[in-house]
Amino acid sequence: MAINKKAVRSVLDKAIKAKRSALTAEECKKICAAYGIPLPRDAMATSADKAAGAAKRLGFPVVMKIQSEDILHKTDAGGVVVGVSSAADAKKAYNTILKNARAYNRKARIDGVQVQKMLSSDGAQEVLVGAVTDPSFGKLVAFGLGGILVEVMKDITFRLAPTTKSDAAAMLKDIQGAEILKGVRGSDPVDRQALATIIQNVSKLVSDFPEIAEMDLNPIFARKKGATAVDVRILLDLKPKAAPFRPSQAEILAAMKRIMNPDSVAVIGASSEDGKIGNSVMKNLINGGYKGKIYPINPRADEVLGYKCFKSVKDIPGTVDVAVFAIPAKFVASALEEVGQKKIAGAVMIPSGFAETGEVELQNQMLAVARKYNVRVMGPNIYGFYYTPKNLCATFCTPYDVKGKVALSSQSGGVGMSIIGFSRSTKMGVSAIVGLGNKSDLDEDDLLIYFEQDPNTEVMAMHLEDLKDGRAFAEAAKRVSKNKPIIVLKAGRTAMGARAAASHTGALAGNDKIYEDVLKQSGVIRARTLNDMLQFARGLPKLPTPKGENVVIITGAGGSGVLLSDACVDNGLSLMRMPKDLDAAFRKFIPPFGAAGNPVDITGGEPPATYANTIKLGLEDDRIHALILGYWHTIVTPPMVFAELTAKVVEEARKKGINKPVVASLVGDIQVEEASEYLYDRDIVAYPYTTELPVNVLGAKYRWARSAGLL
Amino acid sequence: MAINKKAVRSVLDKAIKAKRSALTAEECKKICAAYGIPLPRDAMATSADKAAGAAKRLGFPVVMKIQSEDILHKTDAGGVVVGVSSAADAKKAYNTILKNARAYNRKARIDGVQVQKMLSSDGAQEVLVGAVTDPSFGKLVAFGLGGILVEVMKDITFRLAPTTKSDAAAMLKDIQGAEILKGVRGSDPVDRQALATIIQNVSKLVSDFPEIAEMDLNPIFARKKGATAVDVRILLDLKPKAAPFRPSQAEILAAMKRIMNPDSVAVIGASSEDGKIGNSVMKNLINGGYKGKIYPINPRADEVLGYKCFKSVKDIPGTVDVAVFAIPAKFVASALEEVGQKKIAGAVMIPSGFAETGEVELQNQMLAVARKYNVRVMGPNIYGFYYTPKNLCATFCTPYDVKGKVALSSQSGGVGMSIIGFSRSTKMGVSAIVGLGNKSDLDEDDLLIYFEQDPNTEVMAMHLEDLKDGRAFAEAAKRVSKNKPIIVLKAGRTAMGARAAASHTGALAGNDKIYEDVLKQSGVIRARTLNDMLQFARGLPKLPTPKGENVVIITGAGGSGVLLSDACVDNGLSLMRMPKDLDAAFRKFIPPFGAAGNPVDITGGEPPATYANTIKLGLEDDRIHALILGYWHTIVTPPMVFAELTAKVVEEARKKGINKPVVASLVGDIQVEEASEYLYDRDIVAYPYTTELPVNVLGAKYRWARSAGLL
Secondary structure, three states, rough: OOOEEEEEHHHHHHHHHHHOOOOOOHHHHHHHHHHHOOOOOOOOOOOHHHHHHHHHHHHHOOOEEOOOOOOOOOOOOOEEEEEEEOOHHHHHHHHHHHHHHHOOOOOOOOOOOEEEEOOOOOOOEEEEEEEEEEOEEEEEEEEOHHHHHHHHOOOOOEEEEEOOHHHHHHHHOOOOOOOOOOOOOOOOOOOHHHHHHHHHHHHHHHHHHOOEEEEEEEEEEOOOOOOOEEEEEEEEOOOOOOOOOOOHHHHHHHHHHHOOOEEEEEEEEEOOOOOOOOHHHHHHHHOOOOOEEHHHHHHHHEEOEEEOOOOOHHHHHOOOOEEEEEHHHHHHHHHHHHHHOOOOOEEEEEOOOOHHHOHHHHHHHHHHHHHHHHHHOOOOOEEEEHHHOOOOEOOOOOOOOEEEEEEEOOOHHHHHHHHHHHHHHOOOOEEEEOOOOOOOOOOOOHHHHHHHHHOOEEEEEEOOOOOOOOHHHHHHHHHHHOOOOOEEEEEEOOOOOOOOOOOOOHOOHHHHHHHHHHHHHEEEEEEOHHHHHHHHHHHHHOOOOOOOOEEEEEEEEEHHHHHHHHHHHHHOOOEEOOOOHHHHHOOOOOOOOEOOOOOOOOOOOHHHHHHHHHHHHHHHHOOOOOEEEEEEEEOOOOHHHHHHHHHHHHHHHOOOEEEEOEEEEOOOOOOOHHHHHHHHOOOOOOEEEEEEHHHHHHHHHHHHHHHHOOO | OOOOHHHHHHHHHHHHHHHOOOOOOHHHHHHHHHOOOOOOOOEEEOOOOHHHHHHHHOOOOEEEEEEEEEEEEOOOOEEEEEEHHHHHHHHHHHHHHHHHHHHOOOOOOOEEEOOOOOOOOOOOOEEEEEEEEEEEOOEEEEEEOOOOHHHHHHHEEEEEOOOOOHHHHHHHHOOOOHHHOOOOOOOOOOHHHHHHHHHHHHHHHHHHHEEEEEEEEEEEOOOOOOOOEEOOOEEEEOOOOOOOOOOOHHHHHHHHHHHHOOOOEEEEEOOOOOHHHHHHHHHHHHHHOOEEEEEEEOOOOOOOOOEEOEOOOOOOOOOOOOEEEEEHHHHHHHHHHHHHOOOEEEEEEEOOHHHOOHHHHHHHHHHHHHHHHEEEEEEEOOOOOHHHHOEEEEEOOOOOEEEEEEEEEEEOOHHHHHHHHHHHHOOOOOOOEEOOOOOOOOOOHHHHHHHHOOOOEEEEEEEEOOOOHHHHOOOOHHHOOOOOOOOEEOOOOOOOOOOOOOOOHHHHOOHHHHHHHHHHHHOOOOOOOOOHHHHHHHHHHHHHOOOOOOEEEEEOOHHHHHHHHHHHHHHHOOOOOOHHHHHHHOOOOOOOOOOOOEEOOOOOOOOOOHHHHHHHHHHHOOOOOEEEEEEHHHOOOOOHHHHOOOOOOHHHHOOOOOOOEEEEEOOOHHHHHHHHHHHOOOOOOEEEEEEEHHHHHHHHHHHHHHHHHOO
């Protein structure tokens, strides 16, 4: 389809010049025509007689609508008459509409009445396509069912604009009422191609013209063949925001490498005095085992904890990669000036007393200095960060050194402390823990770009309350998540930003629904709770990527089997339909009254060999892609016996190159706690007293594998 | 409204005699008339001319429908023509309908064509009222939105029939699309009274006539004034099920008192040999500290573990309350015969090898003996049960003796073992743990009746996969839950029993949706996961009942505050809108940059006094009804300092008679684990590394308090 940008430009320029944020029907018509968005035939009438004439030309029935830039909700104003079926009626309708409109808003400027060929809704499905501008994500396109459904059920889905063809097609499947589009109760299926094209064109339009803030095509009549927008609304933003600060990816990476993996660290405000933050940071660097150079900075000391002290970073002889700030907020700007002059790549800004306490101006000043010298700032108001491959604890918290493949970040210090505590308690191996605090500069997309290429990191888990630049995050996440899972706990998700919006789409753009859809579009695995985030972070690096969708449950407890199956359905996992020969093979190992199919119920009183044989079979049969084990504590097979035999069978399979995810739920007396830990240490994600958690972790791995296109 | 049962009886008798399970339009009309269910005026036509005549009399437009007991889906058969607006059209429609019907089903017996006054759907909202017969719950009435909404969105709600007026009214609020009934986008609100009356009348009709298996009023046109059913379908069950075994409540209680709280226990199959079940049971009785009489039964022993042994229960001199069976399944029936003759109240049937291994007949035989002598049977295929007030461990599992106020039961042995392990690990105090296994006889409603009057039990938590007699359970739960919370983990909830059903309502009666609605109607708190059930069981007895809806969060970590707020919304808790004076009172204690409102953000670096002062204020102000604390680990206020001060402040308030639920989320390093335990031991429900779990427990308490009418 040929797109006519020039036509749109000219319409918009005129409206902007006139400072009109709502476009008229005529203007909307021109824009839709320019972007291949089909509308019904229409004409504009400025008198009752002209309305009758236009209606005759278009053919009855027609629908007549008030045209006024001051009346956005035409129906509420009594400004719409449908089903006008004669010239006499058209005249009457014209007069009624004008009378109603004047009663509704005495001062409204009225352009006339639009006479539109009335499309029959018979056999049509009403849908909505729209667009909004999100402060963080920018342009988004929306699709939903029209009329009451979208308003009451809020059944709508969003994507970053512009969308690809496949994204647009996916939106049709993503609404709750997707079934309706296929045609129910004898109605026709809609023309999916036509709808996807409208979605794509709307998304292109709003991307090409950032001044279009909101757009509604509501309703669109979608039929077996074709789709036509019956009503159009376009709203402009007359004061568009400045583009966010966005260094190139190469610049980000160059800085992040020096910050996260530095060869030298300066500590500004280093102190010998116990209890001072600058003392804690020094101790953590030293005791954490950091092997790079450590430069304490303190004008009133010659030496701190055995390290030569400098008055300023400028006095340090060699290159410095990163400076950790441990001085009060009011002294930060001038010290940062010196950091900039010394060409230090990053400032780890531990101090609080900035935007979080209302000192927004102080934070802006600090940031201005950083920008001037191209210093990237982590924080302020953070605990610092850990990078275990370098034995680096650039923080005033307690050190942590268990190495592993997950990098975690948190916007909040409290959540950061939870990460530390949970890590220590579960011996979770991490590559990094990063505090982002106020996110004055560095944020999640900078971290993604670093961890993407970091060979020490395989999984990322991030707690966040907002995204400063959602679009940059989404773009990075979409790419990175193809190779490494990204887990996000989005806090504040239930706040549902009630936004003042003049369009339907805008009113429906609850903040969380946008996050939900965009994070999904970006391949991010969303954790619903803090504990889920922590458990996913711990478990995902342990599980190999499944090679297919066939999940099999092997359980000693029938009751666990039922609960594990529930959890599979909750997590969108597919319980494999057991082939006959495989069923027979399992049956050889289990008692005659054990249950066939899936779950494989080996029954409660079985000896270790029954667990071993069935698990081995589950691992070795190529048609099975993941195993969920349900262990039941008995005297015949005590918990540690089960744990040891399972670890052994899995280990043997791994030696043969069989790498399948195995998770386990252990129910029984307290010995199942030790047995679960034993299994977890051997990369079998096992939990006591819960049937849901192991399946949730497996479910998260599957969600990632699917969105990364590995399944 | 006068109900005419006689008219219905006569219609049904005729249909049953003719073995017709689907009623004709004429019959449906008579039944609806008898129960005050409004239908449009209509007439029956058996020729094209008669159809035209009838249409003229009724007034155009009319809708015409095939009438055949062999064609249930009239639309699919092309058997419906709507909008017939002239005599000529009526004749044409008659012929078309007959032609289509014959093409659809050549053998269909056709009664004629119903000519019905066509109601305009303009200004009407389509809804559905229906009824189904559930194998466990019996008669249920359903309400939903009509047409596509109910079919695609499955937006429907169920209640036990007959419903009360308030239940019927509540159904209108309980659907997802409830908003639609209030009138959206300029449409009228529906006549709620008229709809509630139809729901009540349908529920009464199906209760009065159990042979009505399914019923559909779909659609009903609901208007501003009145509601009319446009289409009716009634299906009969020609072979109704026998009524379930249902002793009187007094009988149940008399038996249950002897079983749960016995003065004497016989162990059938008692043994001196280690490893035998009959040996474990004896040891657990003895070592558990049971003070009643213990009678081992074993024909081949004179003494077991120092207790005189009997050959048969009949040889025991005095009364015996309960017999624990520890013998193979095949010997059970004859031993049970003797138990019956001895007038023992209950048999704790540990042995497996019954229905669960396919031996259904053996189980039926056993049950027949029990019924003959009026012996109640727990199990078979169970671990037994614990009743701590009596120090009674009638089980072959390990003993458990921590006394508390929650009684737990499980249908599955695996889940039972989880209860034991979790209890031991968390030191959860329990009054009872009961295995129900195959539920051949005793089931959850028997337990409810016992625990209802048991002064040692304040909360019940039950794992179940099905309810043998859902109606008996619902009736007992509805009463009991007014005084004591009942927590249910319904396993198999995602199985969504795809049932063969001839009505819309029937097809929509997914098994889990019925459980969901009926459990809610019965005041039951549903746990979604095994771990939730365990945590609710542990936490609910600890929390006093809140006296109002005002929840306040006091947090040291802003990040926790956001996550705790999310959890409040997830749990339907109301964050109190902070009154000005109270806000000012909190502000006195917190730094100037601390956040006002709710959450009260005291900020991170605060000393113990700030926590103490704000918690004290939260407890002492009458307008606040529950507190959620968000602790953040700092050097200034370490975890145990926080725990001790909080426990002290809460204890002091309790001494003044202030009893509010307090829950806490502790984020920080591993010391928060010990601090959480310390708090939990002092009836403050506290968890480390999770913001959601404490709020979930508080949410469960609130759900109960609301449904018990205490809020």
